[in-house]
Amino acid sequence: MDIDVQRFTVAHLRRRADALETAGFVLGFDPTTTSPYVNYATPLPGATPTPADVRALIDGFRQRGLVPRLEFEPDAAPEAAAALAAAGFTPEAEHTYLVCTKDTLVVPSRPAVEAPTGEDDYLALDATLAEAFSGEFQSSPEGAERLRRTEEDGGAVRLVRAADGSVAGGAQCSAPAEGTAELAGVGTRPAHRGQGIAGAVTAELARVLLHERGAASVWLEYGGEGSRRVYERVGFHPRGTRRYIRLDA
The missing domain is CATH 3.40.630.30 (Gcn5-related N-acetyltransferase (GNAT))
Incomplete structure (x- = not known):
């Protein structure tokens, strides 16, 4: 099982300006926006959260006036997925992700791409x-x-x-x-x-x-x-x- 992406998500949320870790979950918040696509949580790989752990997760969002929302690889934390479903979380979407490495990358010659300058x-x-x-x-x-x-x-x-x-x-x-x-x-x-x-x-x-x-x-x-x-x-x-x-x- 490839769970690099799930481990990345955990590490990425821990870098947020307002990060909170509860039993089995990492919550990452950005105080500059209320967007649910920026403010979300993810389970730790292999997490087995209890109902109390899920309530603590929900409280972390509610205390900030945000919708409780998670993004994760379901195979990386199947017991967490089941605990969240039992607590009333419902699917929003499920997407395939694609991966690129040095061996597969193809860079087209046009159009010109640049970094922002200011x-x-x-x-x-x-x-x-x-x-x-x-x-x-x-x-x-x-x-x-x-x-x-x-x-x-x-x-x-x-x-x-x-x-x-x-x-x-x-x-x-x-x-x-x-x-x-x-x-x-x-x-x-x-x-x-x-x-x-x-x-x-x-x-x-x-x-x-x-x-x-x-x-x-x-x-x-x-x-x-x-x-x-x-x-x-x-x-x-x-x-x-x-x-x-x-x-x-």
């Missing part, structure tokens, strides 16, 4: 991603700051410019932990899709993490068969699944 670039990229994801989140100075922190903390942020100098698309990748890194938020403005931007940004971020930041692998999740084909063309291949669950009651 605050204006981070703000522009945050606005680009908000548009690309159809308003799932609003662009904000806090969102731009999270992108900047990703770069400063050992991860990477990359973008592609349109002909007029504006930001057409981009993405980010976390700093490595447990030998791997998570690539996320690959987005392109609708007017610039079909130009190879997503593949180029994904490949360049993987190259930076694998060859410059010390990661042995980079992983990501995809949102549809079209995006899966983009990622597979640059060297990402299916490895396992991650489950998202939440407690709305």
Whole structure:
């Protein structure tokens, strides 16, 4: 069983500005946002939580006014998955994740990919991603700051410019932990899709993490068969699944 991604998730959440560890779980919070996609928890690999442990997990979210939510590899903590289901957590989604290594990576020659050069670039990229994801989140100075922190903390942020100098698309990748890194938020403005931007940004971020930041692998999740084909063309291949669950009651 490959649980590198689950171990990564534990380590990644422990790096949060507000991290809380209860029996069997790590909760990671970012005080600058209430987004459930940023504020979530994960079980420790092999955890066997009791009902009291699950209640403590729930309390950690409720005390912050947040929806209890977890992301994890179900095979890495099957007893935790059962305990959470018994407590009323319900599935939100289950995604296949893809993994890239130095041996599988293919970096296209075009379009040109670059790192942000200052605050204006981070703000522009945050606005680009908000548009690309159809308003799932609003662009904000806090969102731009999270992108900047990703770069400063050992991860990477990359973008592609349109002909007029504006930001057409981009993405980010976390700093490595447990030998791997998570690539996320690959987005392109609708007017610039079909130009190879997503593949180029994904490949360049993987190259930076694998060859410059010390990661042995980079992983990501995809949102549809079209995006899966983009990622597979640059060297990402299916490895396992991650489950998202939440407690709305």
